[in-house]
Amino acid sequence: MQDLRVLHYILGLEIDFWKGHAFISQSRYAISMLRKLHMENYKGIDTPMEHTVKVPIKDDEKSFEDITLYRSLIGSLIWLTVTRPDLSFCVHKLSQHMQDPKLYHWKLAKKVLRYISSTLDYGLFYEGEDLTLIAFSDSDFAGDRLDRKSISAYTIFLGGNLVSWLSKGQATIPLSSCEAEYKSLTTTTKEILWIKRLLLELKCYTDEDLPIIKNDNISAQTLANNPVFHARSKHIEVAHHFVREKIIGREISLEHVSSSNCVANLLTKPLLKNVFMKMRSNLGLISKSMLIGT
Structure with a gap:
């Protein structure tokens, strides 16, 4: 056995300690996902899925040709939910179509990546005893x-x-x-x-x-x-x-x-921007830059 001292990185998870508290994120892992698809410079968006999105769609929708790429992306997104519960619902919906993904599903997945690009430094903050x-x-x-x-x-x-x-x-x-x-x-x-x-x-x-x-x-x-x-x-x-x-x-x-304070609501359906951001904050998901600023 070997003592590796204080844990800072393991399996794509980054652990930072700040004033006795812990901050866990997967920023480097998320960046590698974006680079793999050449999306690191895409414009970010505020929510991973619009509240008006309806999944599934009609069967006559054009199929996405590269099924392997779609499955690989969804697998990566599933691992990202280890520290990003705000992605859980949309990843759940997209993973239901790994057998026969449509072009529409691929476009939804790329929107999730655009959301990730605007929240790269977000993670879970743990404090208190x-x-x-x-x-x-x-x-x-x-x-x-x-x-x-x-x-x-x-x-x-x-x-x-x-x-x-x-x-x-x-x-x-x-x-x-x-x-x-x-x-x-x-x-x-x-x-x-x-x-x-x-x-x-x-x-x-x-x-x-x-x-x-x-x-x-x-x-x-x-x-x-x-x-x-x-x-x-x-x-x-x-x-x-x-x-x-x-x-x-x-x-x-x-x-x-009340429904407005039930944070599990974030994991059941797409939400309006202001509601989504409130629920995300209540989950303990914050930006690392916000943490450093305090």
Whole structure:
């Protein structure tokens, strides 16, 4: 074994320490992506995907000829989401078309690169020693226009620092927005309990500490807190009802949050510029130049 001292670079991740805090980014990796496609001098844009974008498109759209190039780019973008959760939704959508990408998808991917070129020095900032676990859960009902499945998303913060996030299509088609949100709560609960148990093993968390999950759908919260089955929930898979068990067993706490403050919303759909930038900031994504300026 060899002591390499303080970690600064590993697998494309750049780690900088500033006044006892950490800043993690992938600037050099992003620059190499742009250079590979000769896009380092393209004009940057403010959001990775316009809020009016509709994916998928008509089947008669012209196919993109270089499938290997498309797949290579999407693979690189997936790795970039390790420190760039603001890219999670658009990369999720574009990765659904790796089998037969259209020219339209390639153009969308290039727009993502233009957004990256304007945010090269952005990364995740970690500060403080608070170990409070708070998660935000959200879904976009029938958001996938290809198969009408909903998008589940969560963001989990440890002491105000983003440690886990997800943007993924649900396995089954929900029949209501309540069901879609409830399924997303299930996914979020699984992840936050796993993180809690990891912290318990590290002896920096106690059973008395209660992780909080925040959601903006009142119907889903009512269903999670109400142990009585009714006509509207009979069809929901039993596996999703374990959220109730965890609430009753005081393993998690469920709270309401307004849609405008539910940061998981960023991972479910394209947003307007001002909303997107607010959510991005709330995730802890900042520019390195801003950090140095402080």
